[in-house]
Amino acid sequence: MIHTEPPNFEKHLPFSEGEYNRRLAKTRAAMEARELDLLFVTDPSNQHWLTGYDGWSFYVHQGVMVLPDADPIWWGRGQDANGGVRTCWMTDDRVIGYADNYVQSSDRHPMQDLAERLKGMGLAKARIGVEMENYYFSAKAYEVLRAELPDATFVDATVVVNWQRAVKSAEELAFMRRAAAISEKITDGLLERVEPGVPKNEVVAEIFRDAIRGTDDGWGDYPAIVPLLPSGSDAAAPHLTWNGRPFATGEATFFEISGCYRRYHAPLCRTLFLGKPPQFLLDAERALVEGLEAGLEVARAGNRASDIAHALARPLERAGIERGARCGYPIGLSYPPDWGERTISLRAEDDTVLEPGMTFHFMPGLWMSDWGLEITESILITEDGPAETFCNRPRKMFVKD
Numbered sequence: 001m002i003h004t005e006p007p008n009f010e011k012h013l014p015f016s017e018g019e020y021n022r023r024l025a026k027t028r029a030a031m032e033a034r035e036l037d038l039l040f041v042t043d044p045s046n047q048h049w050l051t052g053y054d055g056w057s058f059y060v061h062q063g064v065m066v067l068p069d070a071d072p073i074w075w076g077r078g079q080d081a082n083g084g085v086r087t088c089w090m091t092d093d094r095v096i097g098y099a100d101n102y103v104q105s106s107d108r109h110p111m112q113d114l115a116e117r118l119k120g121m122g123l124a125k126a127r128i129g130v131e132m133e134n135y136y137f138s139a140k141a142y143e144v145l146r147a148e149l150p151d152a153t154f155v156d157a158t159v160v161v162n163w164q165r166a167v168k169s170a171e172e173l174a175f176m177r178r179a180a181a182i183s184e185k186i187t188d189g190l191l192e193r194v195e196p197g198v199p200k201n202e203v204v205a206e207i208f209r210d211a212i213r214g215t216d217d218g219w220g221d222y223p224a225i226v227p228l229l230p231s232g233s234d235a236a237a238p239h240l241t242w243n244g245r246p247f248a249t250g251e252a253t254f255f256e257i258s259g260c261y262r263r264y265h266a267p268l269c270r271t272l273f274l275g276k277p278p279q280f281l282l283d284a285e286r287a288l289v290e291g292l293e294a295g296l297e298v299a300r301a302g303n304r305a306s307d308i309a310h311a312l313a314r315p316l317e318r319a320g321i322e323r324g325a326r327c328g329y330p331i332g333l334s335y336p337p338d339w340g341e342r343t344i345s346l347r348a349e350d351d352t353v354l355e356p357g358m359t360f361h362f363m364p365g366l367w368m369s370d371w372g373l374e375i376t377e378s379i380l381i382t383e384d385g386p387a388e389t390f391c392n393r394p395r396k397m398f399v400k401d
Contacts, residue, residue, distance in 0.1 A: 026164040037126035039066040042137040044335040046161040055083040061110040115148030129157030167357035178218035180266035180390035182259025221260040224339040228256040235372030249275040254374035269374035287319035299387035305350040327364040
């Protein structure tokens, strides 16, 4: 199915033509370095970054074909092609849909349709990059594609586009600042509403209300991760969501949330204790905040990702706290199930040089055997000086007696 008729609607692209040209040029340069004839992009974040495509259709097979010398082609389910012509910057003939009998079928597979199209484009023997380590590109998809294109050469191009996204443009940073304002609104609301006896799901309902209503400067989109807010000993587990249990006196709860504006995120985590905190938790808070601030100070252009991790670790080690996890990751544009970009890690083994315009969730959560504490910042590496934080809220554990 090819859409060729002029649309009777107006497209509202999130970015300028120059911005999309910049992204495509960077991606093509990366393709040339890997000698790729075609890059097939299945990560919905990468699809959106390259073309503007935006729809909840990533549960079926879809992708963007990036070519060295022609506009990209968005390919997906036929009914979702209607979304493609409304959200992609390319002309309608660059949006292609496959028949619905390919969807969740045991007799045929969408990659058979894709293979036939690639053959028709003269790419049966091409060198094709695919995102092998990706939530959205299955083992079956790869197996079928290889079987249908036996003369093609397939190359693992998992994070080729992700790396092009590492340094944010001014247009992207404007979106992240709007997301940060929503994160601040969410945080202010939950700190006000959480009281002993209030069911968690009631607070989460208000989190979603604040997230979607947004601010005067920007409406809210759905975040790539739902709110995480375990309490007490459950806070030892970093990825629990919520239930209907009431908040209780004598427990700490960390809140991991993010505002989202046009798919861009700015996560923020804070911890709230109801009652009088025990001394060990106050000691941990002091060490964590000291480590955060030390990390922000060394998060400078020209330093390395590992420098942030080392700066964080020193105060924690003096306090007798050991954490084996990485302490941050790149953020920006994302779709479920993760708001990280899956390239750089803020950890001792990663010597990636920091560049102006890189953005991270500096996320040194403490998850011990029977307690947890999170105080985090979304940060921007600046041209000169320490990192800038997107949000402006007290860097501490909040206490409500």
